[in-house]
Amino acid sequence: MGVAGGEVIVTALTHRGAVRPANEDAVVMGALTVAGANMSSPVRCVLPVGEPVILAVADGIGGQAAGEIASEHAVHRMAEVGTRLEGPEHIAQILGNIDEEIKDHAKQHTEFSGMGTTVAGVLLNGDGNFWFNVGDSRTYRVEGGRLRQLSEDDSPVLPPSGDGRPATTNFITQSLGGSSGGTMVPHVGRDEASDPSTWLMCSDGLSDLVSTDEMERMMAEAGSDEAAVHALWQAAMEGGGKDNISIMLARRV
Template sequence: MGVDGGAVTVTALTHRGAVRKANEDAVVMGSLTVAGADMNAPARCVLPLTGSVVVAVADGLGGHAAGEIASEHAVHRMAESGPNIQRPEDVDELLKHVDEEIKEHAGQHAEFSGMGTTVAGMLLTSEGNFWFNVGDSRTYRLQDGRLIQLSQDDSPSLPPGEDGAPITTNFITQSLGGSGAHAMTPHVGRDPEPGPGAWLMCSDGLSDLVPLEEMERIIASSDGDQLAVHRLWEAAMEASGRDNISIILARRG
């Protein structure tokens, strides 16, 4: 059963963090993309759901600007193809094409060997809401003040640290373009909630540094999504800001 179109309100910020010299993250909001930028405040846009809309973050991997090229290519391709994809199968096909294109580019330029990018986002259509990811960037559904992770981390499972907290790692088992000879398999699924809803998408520059309960508290206590996104960024910066930080809050009305 289809759902009414309506609109999605997207609030986004991408920033290099406190340590990195450049931002290799990128974001896509419908036909809008931001790549390699250092935003000093969240941007907000309202996108009509007259067709399908893709909203996602991408975290580039690889030095010498290679990661920036990979993430920028990924978000541009999602922006171009977004209006034409309607089903989970379309997302799967698109991400596999992007994977092949990044690998081809790296194969033609030795300095970009091994470059890749993670991706995590939502496809919003008249038929429902679909999540997708490759790598360890994340998509959460915001429901009753709780963040429920929809995406599936492509990272090795590690034993907890001495204090019982999970150990984080920068190693991932697959990415767009950076999976080597191994086949890349996107994770794609349908959100159980078909109509209105809210989602948080982020690179690991947020999720590795700010505990889930703190992210929930910040969102619940903030007066509006722009303040919430800004305060999430501040929390990541205060927790060292050792990585690029990208955050999207999307609400479908």
């Protein structure tokens, strides 16, 4: 491994939205995890990159209790091993382990059959920056005020809706724990952008309701990372808040 350095400034918010009775989303920021919370304002933390730092959002599926368990397990496991992850192979391995662990739990508890979770995030270390995802939660790199999606949506391609906007679906083709009948294959890649870099990670509770153009505009107009994350959350709520909403903005400096 190379010599790590610098720090990452993370601003995050996770909320149940305007409709769902509970929050099945969870987030991980280095050794810190937040699961099942209902935050009305973002939290901010500064993490040294003296050792690997993992940052991710997870969106639980399979019903209230099952989804909460799956997403919470995923972020806890990532927090436990994050400092030992060195690159794509390690990321793929831990995501594979989490997938198997969630499946095993569902087999032992039939009431949790079909439980799973999406995940999208970045690993920052001395060798560089790596993105990863399973499902339809997203990781974007912020480039000159524009959002470039790094993650690859595990969802079927649909024709545009009647108003010309991209169609959205709650159906996903794979998740951690929920890829029944097939092998889960995570998307993992190196982010070739040099530091300093900025990333936005979110569950589909944001990306399904707020267009990329709208997100870019709000981030450009915000006076701080906290204001940007709050504005994005507020836009999703005003758009109906039909799902849980998790947002993480991270700057490696």
